[in-house]
Amino acid sequence: MNAVKSRSYITVLLHILLWMLFASILLFYMPLTWNIEVPYQLWIKQSCELVFLIIIFYLNSHILVPKLLLKNKSLGYLLAIVGFAIVGTFMVRYLDDVLNLPLLIVEAFQKIGVNKLPKHNDKLDIFMIMLILLITGISTSVTLIQKWQADKQLREALEKDKIGSELSFLKAQINPHFFFNTLNNIYALTHVDVEKSRNALHKLSRMMRYLLYDTQAGSTPLSKEVSFIVDYIELMKLRLNDTTQVTFEGPLINNDIQIAPMLFLPYIENAFKHGVSSTSPSVISIDLSMADNVLGMNVRNTVFNENAAIADNYRGIGLSNTKRRLDLLYPGKHTFSAGKTEDTNEFIVHLTLILDDTELHSGRR
Known part of the structure; x- marks a missing residue:
């Protein structure tokens, strides 16, 4: 029982560390490397992206992998991942439009003397797609490892029950065999x-x-x-x-x-x-x-x-x-x-x- 609790605590800790890593990348590392006064609207957008990645991770872990991938429905699983990428791209575009981020970013760079920014593909956010693929890959790997461990424990438990049942059966055969001979001896005596x-x-x-x-x-x-x-x-x-x-x-x-x-x-x-x-x-x-x-x-x-x-x-x-x-x-x-x-x-x-x-x-x- 203590071993099971320890594994649960370790799993929760690993999940916390994973999301702290992604949060630090999205909320702090990327914006601060631009060396500009970051508008608060960017923090809102990055926070929404982080929440979206968290939803994808656990949706993939608890629904898509068990219901599709592990049941040999690979095409449906791939379509779901593509759907995540499409939804993520539309979400990024929607947040940019609602928060007016492109204009705010241009103004922030102009304040430090940068007037020409690299062109941004409005139709496809490659970085967001790569993040989605990375998150689904991690989620799938973790889920498959946990499934393998659970199956291994189940096999060991079944083998243990099988051995216990077989030992009880063998012992039940030995004891009557012994008493049969002994009672015959006493009868003769x-x-x-x-x-x-x-x-x-x-x-x-x-x-x-x-x-x-x-x-x-x-x-x-x-x-x-x-x-x-x-x-x-x-x-x-x-x-x-x-x-x-x-x-x-x-x-x-x-x-x-x-x-x-x-x-x-x-x-x-x-x-x-x-x-x-x-x-x-x-x-x-x-x-x-x-x-x-x-x-x-x-x-x-x-x-x-x-x-x-x-x-x-x-x-x-x-x-x-x-x-x-x-x-x-x-x-x-x-x-x-x-x-x-x-x-x-x-x-x-x-x-x-x-x-x-x-x-x-x-x-x-």
Whole structure:
């Protein structure tokens, strides 16, 4: 809002300076360079010309350019400019006749000993026509620049709204995808251990509270996101047997930075979905680290033959949407890689986010 007011003040100041320049030329510079006693009728004429130029400037800016030039009615626009020139010429002749200026100017020069004056074209005032063309040129240029700036701001606002709508849509897709899998896990757990299923429901309700109330602003403290991930991991571990080893390393958080919510979960969810076997040993390793302004995530999980094709494709709904969110939220400020290693038979996801000062200190995007 302050920026808009500042631009408005600057625009008004520029207009004032422009008309002060033209007023000084018409009312002071030209008459005083003649070195005669200027009749007051000349001041009246020059003032009328200045008012006429002001009318042309704003008439062209607010009506002719938007209604004709910007709507590809170039012929009508040129005819209007020619009309201004004709009206200006007739106005100058009329003022000369009414104010009797030619005779007064001759008498003023005769007083200083100049009896022969250069001939003046009574039918065409070249100087007035040049002033009209100059004023319309300035007015048209200013109007086109302002139109370009307004269109640019509108495009940026529409792009921002588009990104916001797309992020909301992607987030809405990710969250139901996560809860669908989690509820299936809890349902399976109710047949094995009722008490553990109750604890799982409690964790799930805490996670839902986080999603409903702490992620609506588009950003969330890293500490809350880490707590959410811990709850998720503990929830998933309830259904695992001893053949799966799960490790998690969280970052040392000195200043609670702000990040986009639900960015890491789809990759962690994918590790649990495809990196667990009921018979073979498996390892899921999750590591979040923070160094200076770079937040990094590494997720490793064992790949089994039955999940190899899925791991190669890597096209789950949550995963593809999260990569799209990265492109929208951190354009040029993130790195992402995902793939299967042949030697260790692991699927590794590596993600880094480069955070700016706003995220590091103010806590808002």
